[in-house]
Amino acid sequence: MRYGMAIDTRKCVGCSDCVVACQTENSIPHGYTRDWISETVEGMYPNLALEIRSERCNHCDDTPCVRTCPTGSSHIIEGGIVKVTHEECIGCGACIESCPYDARYFHPEGYVDKCTFCDHRVKNGQDPACVSVCPTHCMYFGDLDDPNSEISKVVAKNKVKVLAPEAGTKPQIFYLV
Amino acid sequence: MKTTRRDFIKISSLGIGGLALSTSPILGWVPSFLKEDDNTPDDSTAKRYPNYCEVCFWNCAGWVYTNKDKDGNEKIWKIIGNDDDPNSNGRFCPRGTGGIGMYYDKDRLRKPLKRVTGEDGNQTFVEIEWDEAIDIVAKKMKEIKTKYGPESFALFKHGTSGKHFATLFKAYGSKNMAGPAYSQCKAPREEGFRMTFGHPLHSPEPLDIRNTRCLVLIGSHLGENMHNGQVQEMSEAIENGASIITVDPRFSTAASKSKFWLPIKPSTDIALLLAWMHVIIKEKRYDIDYVEKNTSGFEQLKNHVKNFTPEWAYGITTIKPDIIRKTAREMAAASPAVIIHPGRHATWYGDDTQRSRAIAILNALLGSWGRRGGFFNPEKAKLPKYPMPAFPKPKWSWRDIAPDKYPLAKMGVTNLLIDGSHPDKKEGHKIKAWFVVGTNLPVTIPNSKRTIEAIHNQEFIVVVDTMPSEMAGYADIVLPEATYLERYDDLRLAQHREPTIALRMPAAKPYAETRPGWKMCKDIAGKLGLSEYFNYNDYSEVLDWQLKKIGSSLDEMKEIGVMKLDRKYNDLYFHEHMEHEFETPTGKIEFYSNGMLAAGFAPMPVYTKHPEPPKGFYRLIYGRAPMHTFSRTTNNPYLMELMKENALWVNPKTAKDWGLKTGQRVWLQNHQGAVSTFSIAVRVTERIRQDSVYMVHGFGRLNKKLTKGYGAGISDTEMVTDVKIDKETGSTGMRSNFVTFLTEEPEKKEKTV
Amino acid sequence: MREELITSGRMNPGIDPVLHGWHWPIPFYLFVGGLAAGLLFFAAYKVLFGKEKDFPTAVMIGPFVALAAIVMGLMALIYDLHHPLYAWQLFTTIRIESPMSWGAWTLMIVSIVNAVWIFTYLKKIFPDFNLKQNFLRKVISNFIEEKQSEGKLNWDWKYKFLRDFESFLIKNRKALAWLMMILSIILGVYTGILLSAFNARPLWNTALLGPLFLTSGFSTGAAMLMILSKTHLEKIAFSKIDVLLIIIELFFITHMFMGYLAGSEVKAEAAHYFMGGEFTVTFWVNVIILGLVVPLALETMELLNVKIPVIIPGLLILWGGMMFRFIMVDAGQVIRYLY
Numbered sequence A: 001m002r003y004g005m006a007i008d009t010r011k012c013v014g015c016s017d018c019v020v021a022c023q024t025e026n027s028i029p030h031g032y033t034r035d036w037i038s039e040t041v042e043g044m045y046p047n048l049a050l051e052i053r054s055e056r057c058n059h060c061d062d063t064p065c066v067r068t069c070p071t072g073s074s075h076i077i078e079g080g081i082v083k084v085t086h087e088e089c090i091g092c093g094a095c096i097e098s099c100p101y102d103a104r105y106f107h108p109e110g111y112v113d114k115c116t117f118c119d120h121r122v123k124n125g126q127d128p129a130c131v132s133v134c135p136t137h138c139m140y141f142g143d144l145d146d147p148n149s150e151i152s153k154v155v156a157k158n159k160v161k162v163l164a165p166e167a168g169t170k171p172q173i174f175y176l177v
Numbered sequence B: 001m002k003t004t005r006r007d008f009i010k011i012s013s014l015g016i017g018g019l020a021l022s023t024s025p026i027l028g029w030v031p032s033f034l035k036e037d038d039n040t041p042d043d044s045t046a047k048r049y050p051n052y053c054e055v056c057f058w059n060c061a062g063w064v065y066t067n068k069d070k071d072g073n074e075k076i077w078k079i080i081g082n083d084d085d086p087n088s089n090g091r092f093c094p095r096g097t098g099g100i101g102m103y104y105d106k107d108r109l110r111k112p113l114k115r116v117t118g119e120d121g122n123q124t125f126v127e128i129e130w131d132e133a134i135d136i137v138a139k140k141m142k143e144i145k146t147k148y149g150p151e152s153f154a155l156f157k158h159g160t161s162g163k164h165f166a167t168l169f170k171a172y173g174s175k176n177m178a179g180p181a182y183s184q185c186k187a188p189r190e191e192g193f194r195m196t197f198g199h200p201l202h203s204p205e206p207l208d209i210r211n212t213r214c215l216v217l218i219g220s221h222l223g224e225n226m227h228n229g230q231v232q233e234m235s236e237a238i239e240n241g242a243s244i245i246t247v248d249p250r251f252s253t254a255a256s257k258s259k260f261w262l263p264i265k266p267s268t269d270i271a272l273l274l275a276w277m278h279v280i281i282k283e284k285r286y287d288i289d290y291v292e293k294n295t296s297g298f299e300q301l302k303n304h305v306k307n308f309t310p311e312w313a314y315g316i317t318t319i320k321p322d323i324i325r326k327t328a329r330e331m332a333a334a335s336p337a338v339i340i341h342p343g344r345h346a347t348w349y350g351d352d353t354q355r356s357r358a359i360a361i362l363n364a365l366l367g368s369w370g371r372r373g374g375f376f377n378p379e380k381a382k383l384p385k386y387p388m389p390a391f392p393k394p395k396w397s398w399r400d401i402a403p404d405k406y407p408l409a410k411m412g413v414t415n416l417l418i419d420g421s422h423p424d425k426k427e428g429h430k431i432k433a434w435f436v437v438g439t440n441l442p443v444t445i446p447n448s449k450r451t452i453e454a455i456h457n458q459e460f461i462v463v464v465d466t467m468p469s470e471m472a473g474y475a476d477i478v479l480p481e482a483t484y485l486e487r488y489d490d491l492r493l494a495q496h497r498e499p500t501i502a503l504r505m506p507a508a509k510p511y512a513e514t515r516p517g518w519k520m521c522k523d524i525a526g527k528l529g530l531s532e533y534f535n536y537n538d539y540s541e542v543l544d545w546q547l548k549k550i551g552s553s554l555d556e557m558k559e560i561g562v563m564k565l566d567r568k569y570n571d572l573y574f575h576e577h578m579e580h581e582f583e584t585p586t587g588k589i590e591f592y593s594n595g596m597l598a599a600g601f602a603p604m605p606v607y608t609k610h611p612e613p614p615k616g617f618y619r620l621i622y623g624r625a626p627m628h629t630f631s632r633t634t635n636n637p638y639l640m641e642l643m644k645e646n647a648l649w650v651n652p653k654t655a656k657d658w659g660l661k662t663g664q665r666v667w668l669q670n671h672q673g674a675v676s677t678f679s680i681a682v683r684v685t686e687r688i689r690q691d692s693v694y695m696v697h698g699f700g701r702l703n704k705k706l707t708k709g710y711g712a713g714i715s716d717t718e719m720v721t722d723v724k725i726d727k728e729t730g731s732t733g734m735r736s737n738f739v740t741f742l743t744e745e746p747e748k749k750e751k752t753v
Numbered sequence C: 001m002r003e004e005l006i007t008s009g010r011m012n013p014g015i016d017p018v019l020h021g022w023h024w025p026i027p028f029y030l031f032v033g034g035l036a037a038g039l040l041f042f043a044a045y046k047v048l049f050g051k052e053k054d055f056p057t058a059v060m061i062g063p064f065v066a067l068a069a070i071v072m073g074l075m076a077l078i079y080d081l082h083h084p085l086y087a088w089q090l091f092t093t094i095r096i097e098s099p100m101s102w103g104a105w106t107l108m109i110v111s112i113v114n115a116v117w118i119f120t121y122l123k124k125i126f127p128d129f130n131l132k133q134n135f136l137r138k139v140i141s142n143f144i145e146e147k148q149s150e151g152k153l154n155w156d157w158k159y160k161f162l163r164d165f166e167s168f169l170i171k172n173r174k175a176l177a178w179l180m181m182i183l184s185i186i187l188g189v190y191t192g193i194l195l196s197a198f199n200a201r202p203l204w205n206t207a208l209l210g211p212l213f214l215t216s217g218f219s220t221g222a223a224m225l226m227i228l229s230k231t232h233l234e235k236i237a238f239s240k241i242d243v244l245l246i247i248i249e250l251f252f253i254t255h256m257f258m259g260y261l262a263g264s265e266v267k268a269e270a271a272h273y274f275m276g277g278e279f280t281v282t283f284w285v286n287v288i289i290l291g292l293v294v295p296l297a298l299e300t301m302e303l304l305n306v307k308i309p310v311i312i313p314g315l316l317i318l319w320g321g322m323m324f325r326f327i328m329v330d331a332g333q334v335i336r337y338l339y
């Protein structure tokens, strides 16, 4: 079992529904977000290319954030989901510093917070909140280990890339380009 | 890759875990009640209530979830789409999801307000009780009625609860009502299509985007305007390999997903449309059979566009002739599964009905109206009307304010009502008082100065809103409304591929002392002796009555939220080889319109040249961001999080000329001297033409009570003073303004309302 | 033109627009850690090589400063935690892979050994102890008693186990010195590799950072001793050591930047932050010129017998070492892979 996400940048319009759905689902305090939208424009008018991406923790395979955590608060659960146990987190920031994607942040209550792949929904067989609301259906979530899952097929069929591969964390969110 | 992951876990649990003391029960001890991973509530403890969204006109139907918060209080938690709803297909857009911000906004109106003048001559609002507020409004309505007749009281409305107030006004004796959704938005499109196909499009537009093979966006930034169902279908079309052609001076999101992006010179759309017709007719690529059967005036059209060659259009639009030809062929190849998107907000240059006519004609040439992958024939559910007496007949209506103007307008023209309210109106019918429901006129209607002059000329103004809007700042009485999450409203009967009925019901008690619109209307009507028009105690009775008449009930609807009905007629698309009757004078699709001619307008669209930016000025293009609905959301705590203010898009070359940097704040001045109240951050980007600048509409709020929206960016409406009225429909063309940058803060003027 | 931006979401405080999860306490902590490592190393080294007599400052005074530095470092570390009340959880587990974890443990153990070391020298440093003065001394007086004896030493431990412990340690001083030397090297390496363990940040992703910080830590230690020592012999000895360390440091720095420039696009970009970019002036002026080149020149002159008050190169080296850590921590957070 290996959970992952695939996001089709060709369909994403950057509407940010994924961002606000995550905020309401997970009661994220105002002023913070677990996911975000980036935009890359290349070229010169009128020869332009635009890529819009919905980004969040990549639930990496090689997790510097878990490695550098001094208390074991950052840990990996079933399916490769990277989580933080709030009450074991001393707020030293080591994991924040070690994540090349800046996917973690200090929750105002003192612990480090990040995307959980909505494990509270996934364990009930639901998609993560962001995936389930996306109006363009451009996000896919599922088990990468199962070759018959929709996500495995999507990843196999399309040209994909991951972000900052040179950081060496083996991210598990794939972008269709 | 996946095996590595398992290895890693193994290594960490054996190799390092063996060393680590973290496994030691004593040293690793944390009180077990602290060990909970987190306390995210999930659906198992939630309750849900059906509703349909009121953050924009798309009115997607969904579920409002409540759940227990940390302290055990039942709170609105999230909003999710209803899978049976064709407008949303179970997926809300960000504004709908963030709609809970309308409920949680700390700046909401809480209690009725009354304008009082203090001893020092300063005017302020004081909170009053509902009884007093209703009394004052009713008394004033009576007074206006005796002094000037009920027609002199005008109603400006937007949104679902506007209907209750419309009933109140009709009962009271005034039909002077209008909303910016028409004259500041889709009037030219609706009337242009009506003059061509005999039928306007309404909302949601019956576009078969998911089945189309070619989608042409001209004047639509679909994806940035989150017209939910359409954005979803566009994504489906992309997935299916449909080609998209986008005509936009800005590299819009849709443009980035297009096979062809035509970076047109602003204000020249009609020339391009005519050239496309020219190519399609000249190369005989139109749907010959369809045109023959269903249209009238083809020969005239053919003659008309004979000289509008791509080469001619190139000089006007800056689009290369071969691109014009290629794109014309691309859409013809997909015919009839092609959509030249009619757009929605279409009030641009003052010849907008003609522009929409050109779009309609192009669609007709390619045979897309009534065809799969083109325009389908929508159906809408019907419900029996809750019994009430007939309305009195008003002596005059908005049209009589200027009887010879805007013959094609079919709905109330807001700016005409404002003309009737303005002090420069010396003769004839005049408006003396305003009732404004859920619409923010100074921000919505261009040329705010004139609107405000009209406001000052009123004897009495009531504003119904949930937020301290700019309009509320001008009211004599402000009535705080409960949001859509806290009230019943009419059932939603949206047109679509199949008819549906959707319910709105409260998920929470009205906040503070707010009240639903129907309740206000009922109470005012009571004081005016019009109770028989509001013959119920709670609006849910009306809904239950209507639903029972069609064999359902309110209780059933509370369970399902959306009821899907079968189509009455099997005519989603035209049946081939069948003659069609269109509701036009000729019964055909009219390329050539005698009706237009008779009303004094060109029977076929012509290109007219529009003014260009003077030196040092740039055309102001405004648009939308997917996370905002105009000024309605620019204080919403969730949505402001996604976009806190608008930015001014400036091409790098322009930026270089002016020495502007991304993030730098500038003020704007338009070609008529209007200066922006606030500043805006520059975004230097290749995504905009050199001769234009772009910003998102709805920002730069002026009411200080809006703690998030006040002063956040610039309101484009302030910069739109040169309004080009569309003679056909009276709608206000707003793309005709040019701005220049002020890098120093201009002298202060009054910043609040 | 390439434009890369976050259009919505994630304006998380501390993360955007640039990461600043770590503030001054962390580079400060690294600085004092390196300083302590240097001081302890030289103390142990001199004992092991029988130079105890000639280097009283290094052996006896240095460790005092080191202990103070370590305590301040730990306080800074805890001050920077967002959940300081949970800090005890640092010591409920050892995670070898987490530099924060073993750093905390190392610091803890080092500080104990350091304190023990000082304990063995207390009589030598304070032979003459006036007992009845203030509160602090009253507390201490619970553990010691006055005694008449030969020489200056006028006190002894009150409890037998303390006396036994002391004589046991003094007998095994060499072993203690070995332990402290090893620990000091671990501490020094630790302050160096803390950052390079965070290899997900382009600037910190270099193996040279470890040895570089180790060298620089030792050089600040030597500089401190240079300032504190009273004898010419000691001053000159540490001056020589410093000259050597500075040359090594310069060599490492050159290599580090060459490595960046030869590396991936982001790394080359990282180097440009120091060669024309926003950290250029701070880095070159404070670290290279004031912290390395000038002291190098001054000390060379001194070795050539030009009279220079050692306090000047000494303080400059300390300043340079501290700035180096502040800049590396700051710049490391600013330079990121995306946007």
Ligand code: SF4
Binding pocket: A011, A012, A013, A014, A015, A016, A017, A018, A019, A037, A054, A133, A134, A135, A136, A137, A138, A139
């Ligand atoms: S909800 Fe979907 S379309 Fe919208 S920004 Fe997120 S990923 Fe893109």
Ligand code: SF4
Binding pocket: A056, A057, A058, A059, A060, A063, A064, A065, A066, A082, A098, A099, A100, A101, A102, A103, A104, A114, A169
């Ligand atoms: S993206 Fe960052 S936080 Fe998420 S697993 Fe990877 S390194 Fe850790």
Ligand code: SF4
Binding pocket: A021, A022, A023, A025, A026, A034, A035, A056, A114, A115, A116, A117, A118, A128, A129, A130, A131
């Ligand atoms: S998976 Fe869940 S927690 Fe992660 S970004 Fe999506 S909604 Fe947020």
